[in-house]
Amino acid sequence: MTKQLKRFENKVALVTGGRSGIGQAIARRLRDEGATVITAQRGKDEEFDWIEADFSDSDSSERIVKEVIARTGQLDVVINNAGMMQEASIEEMSVEDWQRNLSVNLTAPFLLIQAALPYLRQTKGSIVNTGSTEGLAANPQHAAYCASKAGLHGLTRSVAVDHGHEGIRCNAVAPGWIDTELNIDMIANNSDAEAFRRDIASIHPVGRTGSPEEVAALVAFLAADEAGFITGQVYTVDGGRMTKLSHP
Incomplete structure (x- = not known):
């Protein structure tokens, strides 16, 4: 048995x-490796110490960081994982919906990093942002999501460049199809769930979709001190999907 x-x-x-999906898997992995973990999201977290948060509210990020410091006195690792996706064509999407997507997926991480920097300087801390393969390519009717995740990838590189000399590292992961509860339910509700599941698996060279725990394993590595010479990178976690060309 591998030693933890x-x-x-x-x-x-x-x-x-951090209450569900990839965020929950990350929170569990960090906790299992010894971290004191606090999650922030809408609604109660039954498993972790948590903070109520509405990431469409620009005042939330500073309040969250201050609360973490009040409870623990320090901050070593920031995982920007909260996000949203809204499907709409460019013609159908209102400016208000566009702005809300960008507020949650891009502005909130920016503000959280900004608020956390004074404390991360003290601990030589690290940041890992949850981007997406849709920050590198696009699915139909995901304009706001794609734009926000591409922006998050750019923010990742900028933070790494601006604050590396202070001992602060910033990286991102770009997950592809991951078996979160949302995706599993989407497959189950399909008219031919088995065929849909086979089709999804077939577009991945590894022959399957990914698990939240596989994303969490990479996030934990990037956040850890052993990754001390890695910063400003966006790591794709997609079973090879982005590498595989379509036929012919």
Whole structure:
């Protein structure tokens, strides 16, 4: 049996959107490796210490960071995972909906990083942002989501460049199709769930979709001190989907 790593002992990690899906898997991985974990999202987290948060509200980020410091006295790891997706064509999407998508997926991480920087300087901390393969390519009717995730990838690089000299690292992961509850339910509600599941698996060279735990494993590595020479990178976690060309 592999010995459990303890890369985050005596460290405090903030995980936004940590109550479910990829965020929950990240929170669990960091906790299992020794971190004190606080999650931030709408609604109660039954598993972790948590903070109520509405990431469409520009005042939330500073309040969250101050609350983490009030509870723990330090901040070592910031995981910007909370996000939203709204399907609409460019012609159908209102400016208000466009702005809300960008507020949650891009402006909130920017503000959270901004608020966290004074404390991350003290701990030589790290930031990992949850981007998306849709920050690199696009699915239909996802203009706001794609734009916000591409922006988050750019923000990742900028933070790395501007604050690397202070010992602060910033990276991102770009997950593809991951078996979150939302995606599993979407498959189950399809008129031919088995065929849909086979079709989804077939577009991945590894022959399957991914798990939240597989994303969490990479996030934990990037957040850990052993990744100390890695910053400003966006790591695709997609089972090879983005690498595979369509026929012919």
